[in-house]
Amino acid sequence: MDTANFNAQLNTGRKGPSKEYLHHKKIWGDQKDFGYKDFIPMFKGEKFDANQWIDLFKEAGAKYVIPVADHHDGFAMYKSNTTRWNAYDMGGPKRDVLGELFTAGRSKGMIMGASSHFAFNWSFYNKKDHFDTTDPEYADLYSSKGKDLKEPVSEEFKARWWDRTKDLIDNYQPDILWFDFYLDIPDYADQRPKLAAYYYNKGIEWGKEVVLQDKNFSHEAFPEGTVIYDLERGKLPGIRKLPWQTDTSIGKNSWSHVTNWKSKTANEIVDDLVDIVSKNGNLLLNVGPKADGTIPEDQKEILLQIGGWLKTNGEAIYDTKYWKTFGEGPTEVKKGHHSEGNNEGLSSKDIRFTTKGNKLYAIVLDWPEDGKVNITTLAKNAEYAKDLNISNIEVLGSSEKIEWTQNDQGLLVNMPKVKPTDFAYVIALSF
Missing domain, CATH: 2.60.40.1180 (Golgi alpha-mannosidase II)
Incomplete structure (x- = not known):
């Protein structure tokens, strides 16, 4: 289960300012002066309890947990040696969120992975002169990309991506390393073999099996059989003999916590789980915690309903194989x-x-x-x-x-x- 994406992005509409843009300007001020960076001190995670999260995920029947380590926004949820924009060194949390989850999860027998979405940081932020995203002082958060939407990923940024990824691998030894889209684009072609070789060799050094997962969203990024194929909010119509995975969210309309969050039912999620497993897949299920570090009660209830179903029917899911037909x-x-x-x-x-x-x-x-x-x-x-x-x-x-x-x-x-x-x-x- 993908534990969280704490972060969100505000976009402007193409046909004039969006309501989000106008709301931001009214409440927080001009985007040139008050940008994404200025929300970071407000994100405190003061009620975050890693053990409570892991206990909930175990009750839900999860066997592996993949917290978001780096999202597109460039804010690391761990103690980073490569960026000042991290939860340990910078307010609010001043905690190693990923590290605490790894410690709690491993103490309770969970397989612990980390997800990296940082490759897309290069193009994530809207670069306009009237936004603070063009201020060179914050290029290490917003990326150094200019206003040209087609500007290729720079060698400098790819070096930053590699240093950050290597730091994550070396310091947390994740059992699973999961990558979002954009790593699959041609710009990163020289980074992918280096990543796979480094991570899999590290697994041998650590004396454990490790798994690399990737979207292959728009391009065939890795040779078949070298990574776990992952589908975002989608499934397959039939059996795939090589392992694969669906990543989706409890939320129908969001990954991170939003005020208009709409949840799927436990019934819908269990049906998806069954369909996926019958075709040789796994389900990676996202929850959307609040900024205070708590998981909303309605999401907890859905997870517990799924866990209740698995307590009764888990023998038809865990350690099973696909049959002659799905x-x-x-x-x-x-x-x-x-x-x-x-x-x-x-x-x-x-x-x-x-x-x-x-x-x-x-x-x-x-x-x-x-x-x-x-x-x-x-x-x-x-x-x-x-x-x-x-x-x-x-x-x-x-x-x-x-x-x-x-x-x-x-x-x-x-x-x-x-x-x-x-x-x-x-x-x-x-x-």
């Missing part, structure tokens, strides 16, 4: 980055498969109104069911004896009279 059902899943908004909700006709040991799990993504599930993929003599000799069927979370029949139309399962969970129901078949 599933069946009428609902098409769109492919690619930022495609999640185009997907329809999954129904009781949509079923996903995972497998482990002598079990096959058929996960039904909604409760059937008539209490019956017909799995056509498992019909007698069907392509994928020819060698299956079912000895027992149960529904996870239910103690009721399950009645079932198998014929040429499918495997018909009578579901329990009482729903074992609130969403996504797991039929476990033993052989």
Whole structure:
């Protein structure tokens, strides 16, 4: 679970000033005098408790945690040796947020990663004469890029990016190193092999397995099989035999905390998790904490609901493998980055498969109104069911004896009279 992006950016509209621009000018003053840098002392994180965060993520069923180390804004959430703009040296927090999370997470058996979004810092800020972003005194925060939108990434900035990334690797030894888009553009072509070689060799030196993850957002940045392929707010329509990951947020409309935050439901997130795992993927789920370092109650509740579902049904998720086919059902899943908004909700006709040991799990993504599930993929003599000799069927979370029949139309399962969970129901078949 991606723990946080504390930071936000204000943009001006193309057809005149945006409401955010006008609000800023009214409340804080002219952007030439009061810019992003001036908000930093207000960001205090005074209620941040790394142990509380990790405990919550464990309750939610997470196995790995990837805090944001550097976002596009250029403010490091750790004790940095390469930039003055960091949470340890500069007000507000004056704390090593990343370090505290790593210490808490590792003490509780979590795999700990770090995400870097800093490559895009080169082009992140709007460079206008009436903004402080063009002031050379703050080029180490806003980047030294000029007003030309097509200006290529400078050698000076790439050197800064490398020093910063190397510092993060050396001092925190992350189990996972996750990169956002922009590292994939041609400007960084000379940095990518150096990064992969350095990080993977460091893993050997540390005596542990490490994993590099990258968006490959617009370009094929790394050779297939050398990194974990990551899709932002998107999934795949079928099985990918190499591991992959979806990164998305609890928030439908934001990654960081905003006043108009709109959450997905736990049901929607669990359905995504099941669909992703059935296709050999992992889910990296973002939460949006407040500036005081607390995670909002509504997001906590969603995480706990997900964790409750996993306590009952986790055997169909953890340490499983994809099966011969990912599933069946009428609902098409769109492919690619930022495609999640185009997907329809999954129904009781949509079923996903995972497998482990002598079990096959058929996960039904909604409760059937008539209490019956017909799995056509498992019909007698069907392509994928020819060698299956079912000895027992149960529904996870239910103690009721399950009645079932198998014929040429499918495997018909009578579901329990009482729903074992609130969403996504797991039929476990033993052989």
